[in-house]
Amino acid sequence: MWLIMKVFVLHFIGFLLLGGVLPANAQERRYKFVLRDAAYARLCTNKTILTINGQFPGPTIYATKGETVIVDVYNRANENITIHWYKHLYFK
Numbered sequence: 001m002w003l004i005m006k007v008f009v010l011h012f013i014g015f016l017l018l019g020g021v022l023p024a025n026a027q028e029r030r031y032k033f034v035l036r037d038a039a040y041a042r043l044c045t046n047k048t049i050l051t052i053n054g055q056f057p058g059p060t061i062y063a064t065k066g067e068t069v070i071v072d073v074y075n076r077a078n079e080n081i082t083i084h085w086y087k088h089l090y091f092k
């Protein structure tokens, strides 16, 4: 039987800054994301919204070409969650 997962589409923007000097041994960037349900009132009803480190949409991850990004995700929300990553490339 399939797991029932509530799918949330979270917007993450990863910036790859190209054109910089590639370091000899690439850096590692580590992020900690704590996912929580947060209540908000709208049109006389209480709703919940999924936040990451208290933010919606989630924080932006910046990385330079060649870097390794590690994201530790702590799901403190009430549902199982799928995270979608959106990558945007910026050239300089």
Ligand SMILES: *[C@@H]1O[C@H](CO)[C@@H](O)[C@H](O)[C@H]1NC(C)=O
Pocket (backbone or CB within 6 Å): 041, 044, 045, 046
């Ligand atoms: C929304 O939640 C708050 C705090 O729990 C409560 O005081 C309020 O009555 C709720 N409003 C509605 C419309 O349910």
Ligand SMILES: *[C@@H]1O[C@H](CO)[C@@H](O)[C@H](O)[C@H]1NC(C)=O
Pocket (backbone or CB within 6 Å): 003, 004, 005, 078, 079, 080
């Ligand atoms: C989340 O997934 C686990 C198994 O990975 C399952 O046991 C649990 O019931 C699921 N929870 C919800 C709220 O769907």
